[in-house]
Amino acid sequence: MKNINSHTFYSCSIVLLCYANITLAVETKGQLGFDVRQFTEKNETQLSGYGDAELYWESEAGNDSIIFKAFSRIDSVDDNRTHNDIREFNWLHYADAWELRIGIEKVFWGVTESAHLVDIINQTDSVESVDGEEKLGQPMIKWSGINDWGVVDIFVLPYFRERTFNSEETYLGPQIFIDTNNATYESSREEKHTDFAVRYSQSLSIWDIGVSYFSGTSREAILTPSINTQGEAIFTPHYQLITQSALDVQATIDAWLWKVEAIHQTNDTQDYSAMSGGFEYTLTGIADSNADLGLLTEFHYDSRDDLATTPLQKDIFLGARLTLNDVQDTSLLFGVVQDMDYSDSRFAFIEASRRFGDSWVASLDARIYQSNTPIDPIYLFDNSDHITLDVTWFF
Secondary structure (H helix, E strand, C coil): CCCCCHHHHHHHHHHHHHHHHHHCCEEEEEEEEEEEEEECCCCEEEEEEEEEEEEEEECCCCCEEEEEEEEEEEECCCHHHCEEEEEEEEEEEECCCEEEEEEEECCCCCCCCCCCCCCCCCCEECCCCCCCCCECCEEEEEEEEEECCEEEEEEEECCCCCCECCCCCCCCCCCCCECHHHCEECCCCHHHCCEEEEEEEEEECCEEEEEEEEEEECCCCEEEEEECCCCCEEEEEEECEEEEEEEEEEEEECCEEEEEEEEEEECCCCCEEEEEEEEEEEEECHHHCCCEEEEEEEEEEECCHHHCCCCCCEEEEEEEEEECCCCCCCEEEEEEEEECCCCCCEEEEEEEEEEECCCEEEEEEEEEEECCCCCCHHHHHCCCCEEEEEEEEEC
């Protein structure tokens, strides 16, 4: 399977809903939302609706649980953004010093705000968000050993999920055709190649430390240009085999959070190292109020320089996070990323959200891109400034 298709999606949903009715011991919750995205330079509007549902069951003894999370979106412009996914569907068994999880799961690693270099287990759901924060569910077997000296997580990942891409009808970025139906792999087993990962994490006084190792199919796709049978220029995703060693560290010192993520990756194209690091300083009770203001600074470096596949090859991020600490959970995050090699290349964003009543949340997301340097990845989005208004109902 290239992606979890609608038949699988709805079959699993029906089975679990029937199971919920039989046992009468399943907790359910979910959300329905609608968003409007306005592209300010192209004067185009994109509409979409989405929803997710979560079922959770726990045994009477409390040492076994099953969780199911399903997601679906319908988009007015981009056919590829209309999709379904099982984000999580797994069984978890608890013991005194270990736990075992089998099924589809989402795992997050990382400490920095503007990028997550070490976060490699789940595939990016690129059609959901431009910042790469949304992930597809990953089939896995995960064993965790929990000890006073730290936590060891061991992952066996028996199936690879291909990255999602916007269609050529998108208003976001370059309007190119990416032939996801004919993706190529370095491994002869293609998406059935079994990946492995291990991570050690520990909290010591002011320190939170994570060390990880991954061996398997890269979650990043190399887009190879080619010509289809109609003589049209297209791009085909190619997935390499890689090994990646990583470190993430966070230190909490009074009002300061010091953060760093670093990786070293080996592959058949170009071995490289990358890092992101900086700090967040929080001003509490600003202007004699309940509000907190966090000031963020992070630096990004990639040894591939101009050959890097990410825009964060030598950049600095400056941002501010305002949290009102009110009953409506009002918050605002502003940030700008400036390329240190090309003074004309930068992008900025604003993320704001506020709860209304007990069940409604409204959020605003604005993205601005600027670049006159064709070799900078930001240049591809130079005409894609947009504002998104999202309204979500939780139940």
